[in-house]
Amino acid sequence: MKLNRRHFMAASAGVAATTLAAPHVYAASHGGKPKVVVIGGGAGGATAARYIAKDADGAIDVTLVEPTRTYYTCFFSNLYIGGFRTIESLAHSYGTLASEYGINVIHDYAVGVDRDAKTVTLAGGDTLPYDRLILSPGIDFVDGSVPGWDVTKQNAMPHAYKAGSQTELLKAQIEAMPEGGLFAMVAPPNPYRCPPGPYERVSMVAHLLRDINPTAKILIIDPKEKFSKQGLFEEGWNNNYPGMVERIGPDFGGNNVSVNADEMTVDIDGSVEKVDVCNVIPAMKAGIICEAAGINDGNWAPVSPHTMQSRADENIYVLGDASAQGDMPKSGFSANSQAKVAAMSVRAALTDSKMFPAKYSNTCWSLIDTDNGVKVGASYEATDEKIASVESFISQPGEDAALRKQTYEESIGWYEGISADIFG
Known part of the structure; x- marks a missing residue:
């Protein structure tokens, strides 16, 4: 029905x-x-x-x-x-x-x-x-849960976890990404509000980028070993957005991350990535x-x-x-x-x-x-x-x-x- x-x-x-x-x-x-x-x-x-x-x-x-x-x-x-x-x-x-x-x-x-x-x-x-x-x-949000980020940085690195202006800002940033640019998401630890689920968000970012910026990449930095509906999402990303989405879990440093909003960089266990958009979702x-x-x-x-x-x-x-x-x-x-x-x-x-x-x-x-x-x-x-x-x-x-x-x-x-x- x-x-x-x-x-x-x-x-x-x-x-x-x-x-x-x-x-x-x-x-x-x-x-x-x-x-x-x-x-x-x-x-x-x-x-x-x-x-x-x-x-x-x-x-x-x-x-x-x-x-x-x-x-x-x-x-x-x-x-x-x-x-x-x-x-x-x-x-x-x-x-x-x-x-x-x-x-x-x-x-x-x-x-x-x-x-x-x-x-x-x-x-x-x-x-x-x-x-x-x-x-x-x-x-x-838990203060200090993502080193380098607090709510004063939310315009540079939006969380978009309280819907409205933050959601509009994140979408505008994605639409303004340079050709072949990098979207990074710092995913939250459990427990977290869902929706807006982080992994559905990745799917929707990929859907948007496939239409307007198909060579762009998505990087998920995740402190969790696994997540809800993981098999369904990974199947969907492989089938619909092949080669676009990469996830770094705790085995590869996803639980040791800091950000620099002024430089637009993400430090993943000592490896620094320059990003074009960074969606930080704190604890x-x-x-x-x-x-x-x-x-x-x-x-x-x-x-x-x-x-x-x-x-x-x-x-x-x-x-x-x-x-x-x-x-x-x-x-x-x-x-x-x-x-x-x-x-x-x-x-x-x-x-x-x-x-x-x-x-x-x-x-x-x-x-x-x-x-x-x-x-x-x-x-x-x-x-x-x-x-x-x-x-x-x-x-x-x-x-x-x-x-x-x-x-x-x-x-x-x-x-x-x-x-x-x-x-x-």
């Missing part, structure tokens, strides 16, 4: 849609109706805000804090680089969440959390009280507000698999990329799935509605070339220890063109469906 918008929304509603607000509403700790503050307006945060507001039917005040007025999805941003999407097709606004669901959307940065007072401080100086707080801030950590809230354990925020509640504070939930939850990848699909479980838990706590057992799912699609899509995914269940994979699937090497085209078309339907499910 082709996965279109209607099918996705029907299938993905899951247990959250079966939860109805009950008559009893708990008294808010700050007076009036119970208050939920959601920080981060991406696939996790916006979904949670929408489902809480929709299913609580006015019984809960929901505030969404997101600094950007236009949100560009990381998922499908590689397809913009490859020429399959426009940047406008990745852009979404928050108007429907405000006008149709009554969500108070505040465009500001959250800079502090007082867990004792149950308040959030914004950069503009306002303080927001909450009864439940949902953190879905995405990623930040990642939970968005900094999780650290400010004091709920991190290392770089990530551990959660209860049953509810997505922080293991450090039951009044705080952590979704998507920022959470340490077990087997689920750090994907938009995962964040959307987790948001519905968290929304159900919040409504159960604040309106005495029924809580059903948590169920999660994920699929990650990647495009290798025109109409050549592959995917990997799984369904999950909550154990006391972690969110555990219970059944998985993956595309296979050598699949025929019709199946690969069907997989790509399925991903288009998914994008339409999940965008509507997130932003209304």
Whole structure:
């Protein structure tokens, strides 16, 4: 069955849609109706805000804090680089969440959390009280993880891992490469946000270069011994972009790399390469507000698999990329799935509605070339220890063109469906 918008929304509603607000509403700790503050307006945060507001039917005040007025999805941003999407097709606004669901959307940065007072401080100086707080801030980068690079160098060596202007910049740099030039990617260590997956990005860069600069080369410097869908990508690169892509793994120095943005060089275990474009994707950590809230354990925020509640504070939930939850990848699909479980838990706590057992799912699609899509995914269940994979699937090497085209078309339907499910 082709996965279109209607099918996705029907299938993905899951247990959250079966939860109805009950008559009893708990008294808010700050007076009036119970208050939920959601920080981060991406696939996790916006979904949670929408489902809480929709299913609580006015019984809960929901505030969404997101600094950007236009949100560009990381998922499908590689397809913009490859020429399959426009940047406008990745852009979404928050108007429907405000006008149709009554969500108070505040465009500001959250800079502090007082867990004792149950308040959030914004950069503009306002303080927001909450009864439940949902953190879905995405990623930040680990300082010093790629020597020679920090965010002050991101214009010279873009990461393009927060979609929008960085994505546009990286594509413009690729298009401006000299004939026969060298594109280098410093790939991230595990765990990392995906999408935009590094290896789909390589495929899309190769697709673009094959059309405009066919003698150009791509160099992947990778600290990992292996990566997701590796056989599928390597088969695709050999079949569609022969001789263009080279990968240096840890056996050949891929785990000992530094960069010089002023000189546009990459040092790989003592061997210096002059490059024309360098896509540096550093090691990642939970968005900094999780650290400010004091709920991190290392770089990530551990959660209860049953509810997505922080293991450090039951009044705080952590979704998507920022959470340490077990087997689920750090994907938009995962964040959307987790948001519905968290929304159900919040409504159960604040309106005495029924809580059903948590169920999660994920699929990650990647495009290798025109109409050549592959995917990997799984369904999950909550154990006391972690969110555990219970059944998985993956595309296979050598699949025929019709199946690969069907997989790509399925991903288009998914994008339409999940965008509507997130932003209304």
